[in-house]
Amino acid sequence: MIKKTIKDVASKAGVSIATVSRVINDASNVTPEIRNKVWKVIGELDFRPNQLAQGLKSDVTHTIGVIISDISNPFFMSIIREIEKKINEVGYNLLIVSSADDQEKERKDIKTMLEKRVDGIIISSTGQNEDYLSSIVDLGVPVIIIDRKPFKNKFDAVYVDKALAMYDIANYLLSKGHRRISIVMGPRYIMSNFDRFSGYARCMQTANILLDNDLIIYGEFTEAFGQLALNNIIKMANRPTAIISSSVQMTRGILIEAKELGISIPDDFSLVSYGNIDMSTLISPSLTYVESLNEKIGAAAGELILNRIKNPKGNLEQKVFESKLILGDSVKEFVSKTPLK
Amino acid sequence: MIKKTIKDVASKAGVSIATVSRVINDASNVTPEIRNKVWKVIGELDFRPNQLAQGLKSDVTHTIGVIISDISNPFFMSIIREIEKKINEVGYNLLIVSSADDQEKERKDIKTMLEKRVDGIIISSTGQNEDYLSSIVDLGVPVIIIDRKPFKNKFDAVYVDKALAMYDIANYLLSKGHRRISIVMGPRYIMSNFDRFSGYARCMQTANILLDNDLIIYGEFTEAFGQLALNNIIKMANRPTAIISSSVQMTRGILIEAKELGISIPDDFSLVSYGNIDMSTLISPSLTYVESLNEKIGAAAGELILNRIKNPKGNLEQKVFESKLILGDSVKEFVSKTPLK
DNA sequence: ATGAAAGCGCTAACAT
DNA sequence: ATGTTAGCGCTTTCAT
Numbered sequence: 078m079i080k081k082t083i084k085d086v087a088s089k090a091g092v093s094i095a096t097v098s099r100v101i102n103d104a105s106n107v108t109p110e111i112r113n114k115v116w117k118v119i120g121e122l123d124f125r126p127n128q129l130a131q132g133l134k135s136d137v138t139h140t141i142g143v144i145i146s147d148i149s150n151p152f153f154m155s156i157i158r159e160i161e162k163k164i165n166e167v168g169y170n171l172l173i174v175s176s177a178d179d180q181e182k183e184r185k186d187i188k189t190m191l192e193k194r195v196d197g198i199i200i201s202s203t204g205q206n207e208d209y210l211s212s213i214v215d216l217g218v219p220v221i222i223i224d225r226k227p228f229k230n231k232f233d234a235v236y237v238d239k240a241l242a243m244y245d246i247a248n249y250l251l252s253k254g255h256r257r258i259s260i261v262m263g264p265r266y267i268m269s270n271f272d273r274f275s276g277y278a279r280c281m282q283t284a285n286i287l288l289d290n291d292l293i294i295y296g297e298f299t300e301a302f303g304q305l306a307l308n309n310i311i312k313m314a315n316r317p318t319a320i321i322s323s324s325v326q327m328t329r330g331i332l333i334e335a336k337e338l339g340i341s342i343p344d345d346f347s348l349v350s351y352g353n354i355d356m357s358t359l360i361s362p363s364l365t366y367v368e369s370l371n372e373k374i375g376a377a378a379g380e381l382i383l384n385r386i387k388n389p390k391g392n393l394e395q396k397v398f399e400s401k402l403i404l405g406d407s408v409k410e411f412v413s414k415t416p417l418k
Numbered sequence: 419m420i421k422k423t424i425k426d427v428a429s430k431a432g433v434s435i436a437t438v439s440r441v442i443n444d445a446s447n448v449t450p451e452i453r454n455k456v457w458k459v460i461g462e463l464d465f466r467p468n469q470l471a472q473g474l475k476s477d478v479t480h481t482i483g484v485i486i487s488d489i490s491n492p493f494f495m496s497i498i499r500e501i502e503k504k505i506n507e508v509g510y511n512l513l514i515v516s517s518a519d520d521q522e523k524e525r526k527d528i529k530t531m532l533e534k535r536v537d538g539i540i541i542s543s544t545g546q547n548e549d550y551l552s553s554i555v556d557l558g559v560p561v562i563i564i565d566r567k568p569f570k571n572k573f574d575a576v577y578v579d580k581a582l583a584m585y586d587i588a589n590y591l592l593s594k595g596h597r598r599i600s601i602v603m604g605p606r607y608i609m610s611n612f613d614r615f616s617g618y619a620r621c622m623q624t625a626n627i628l629l630d631n632d633l634i635i636y637g638e639f640t641e642a643f644g645q646l647a648l649n650n651i652i653k654m655a656n657r658p659t660a661i662i663s664s665s666v667q668m669t670r671g672i673l674i675e676a677k678e679l680g681i682s683i684p685d686d687f688s689l690v691s692y693g694n695i696d697m698s699t700l701i702s703p704s705l706t707y708v709e710s711l712n713e714k715i716g717a718a719a720g721e722l723i724l725n726r727i728k729n730p731k732g733n734l735e736q737k738v739f740e741s742k743l744i745l746g747d748s749v750k751e752f753v754s755k756t757p758l759k
Numbered sequence: 760a761t762g763a764a765a766g767c768g769c770t771a772a773c774a775t
Numbered sequence: 776a777t778g779t780t781a782g783c784g785c786t787t788t789c790a791t
Contacts, residue, residue, distance in 0.1 A: 157490070188466060356670055
């Protein structure tokens with residue numbers, strides 16, 4: 078790369094490099110004539126300050142690192158869009174990496190972010206690297222945890238109360254007469270699934286219903302796993318009457334597979350989804366779902382990281398959103414064939 | 419941030435900073451004992467090389483800039499995923515920015531990428547900044563243009579031959595008896611839309627059909643515009659019998675609005691889409707569409723940029739994909755009510 | 760094989 | 776208001 082440096086500008090403009098630096102940093106103490114002249118030369122030379130050098134000196138990169146499991150997941154996609162909107166306004170950029178929910182990869186990604194000296198990290202982590210993240214915070218690097226509640230009360234965080242959401246869903250299904258309710262989740266080691274499970278379990282136990290491990294299904298947040306899960310469910314001897322899907326992708330898979338297998342929702346199974354699908358008006362039945370609030374999470378995460386950068390010593394902030402249950406047509410009243418005693 | 423530097427490592431390990439540098443760069447001329455010792459200290463101190471300093475020195479950042487119109491567009495999303503896969507394998511990261519298809523914003527984004535000294539830029543540009551991009555290439559910064567054919571033969575590029583795709587679509591519709599065919603596109607100033615139009619126009623002209631400007635609709639690549647477009651189309655005195663949609667989002671909008679308005683596809687209008695929708699098996703009619711080949715574009719773009727970085731002087735490479743027409747049920751034979759003369 | 764020292768492009772403290 | 780200079784953390788040449 079043919080490099081133009083502050084030096085080239087200085088000599089062409091007949092001033093010192095300090096003056097050029099002052100001009101590009103908008104320092105007050107430069108006479109208008111010199112300021113104009115320098116800007117003119119900058120334009121002529123198409124000079125662009127080297128942010129590596131600036132960053133090395135000032136320890137500020139105007140870059141925010143985002144670590145998520147998968148860029149192409151629509152959930153994260155809309156979160157990222159909102160984060161970008163917020164931070165781009167104030168001159169920050171996004172360094173984005175997919176961790177694939179793999180602990181080792183995630184750790185490496187965090188390390189890369191530190192090596193690149195990002196000004197902050199927004200991470201949707203599995204939860205397994207929380208100690209490491211905690212040490213990062215101690216180093217003075219802002220970290221915002223999204224999409225799950227951190228164990229330690231040491232992070233800024235933004236998330237939906239998933240335990241509550243799942244409680245609400247289960248409760249609603251119970252009110253519709255369902256007793257055998259299956260919950261389909263992502264990997265067991267991802268902490269948000271623990272939250273989901275706990276909300277579900279609490280609700281069932283409050284209603285005095287014994288948990289049936291067969292109905293508590295861990296897998297992956299993918300369309301393929303949604304399909305697989307439904308396939309397994311219909312093979313059960315003692316089938317559930319309702320299914321709770323933990324992600325939009327799983328929900329898609331369940332709907333696709335149901336159609337494939339000729340299974341009717343809600344006649345054969347009731348379904349409640351965590352998050353609504355695209356083009357929902359074109360697909361029947363309309364889903365009963367809880368909002369996943371992607372945009373809200375993204376916007377809040379963007380704000381939090383900017384606040385934390387501005388004010389490193391401020392109080393921790395945890396934004397917890399409650400998501401409403403939206404009623405559609407994918408749940409049907411269940412009437413037991415054998416009368417309840 | 420509490421900084422550990424190469425200096426701290428050097429003093430704790432009792433060697434010079436040059437030696438530490440050799441160790442972290444895997445230079446050959448370090449004795450195994452010293453190498454081990456240094457690595458041990460690096461581990462103890464949790465030292466991470468400052469990539470800003472490395473970059474300043476070596477002019478390599480291991481960062482690729484990606485400039486697209488909108489991260490949350492599913493088309494770009496899958497492209498980015500594939501790019502990331504390719505480049506992450508070899509230790510690169512992605513700096514991603516949404517340009518909103520705005521020429522000024524795009525120019526600013528390019529500038530930011532240069533200031534951050536990315537090792538290369540992958541851009542889906544409006545086409546309006548091509549001269550600027552060209553000067554970037556002259557500076558020695560690799561640029562890959564995706565999703566459209568560059569004007570100048572000066573860039574590596576990856577794109578689908580959209581003129582051909584549109585020609586094929588129009589040709590197919592003609593073969594089904596349609597004569598009044600509307601094409602719904604994104605903004606006029608985006609060059610890929612010019613390609614689309616030219617393929618469409620060539621086909622119509624070859625068939626000796628006069629172009630009707632009312633049927634050539636420019637707008638935005640959004641669901642909302644798809645809805646609007648359909649609304650306008652049904653109000654036309656002399657309606658088209660077939661519609662070509664240029665993007666998945668537009669197609670969604672058209673389908674949603676058709677349902678809303680009680681319009682049947684393909685009975686009232688035939689529809690061909692550039693790109694297939696999600697959950698297509700759940701939505702009827704199944705679409706007749708051309709593949710948009712997102713994954714192929716992304717993977718190729720990732721490879722091209724790595725090649726260009728490795729070999730700056732190599733021959734230009736333009737990968738042009740041809741997309742097949744996939745037949746569904748959204749096109750119906752059109753039989754004119756008044757016999758053709 | 761190892762170390763000393765210059766320098767990458769910039770900022771900021773200090774001097775004028 | 777402007778210039779001189781040290782130094783950010785690293786790589787690399789040149790000595791040894």
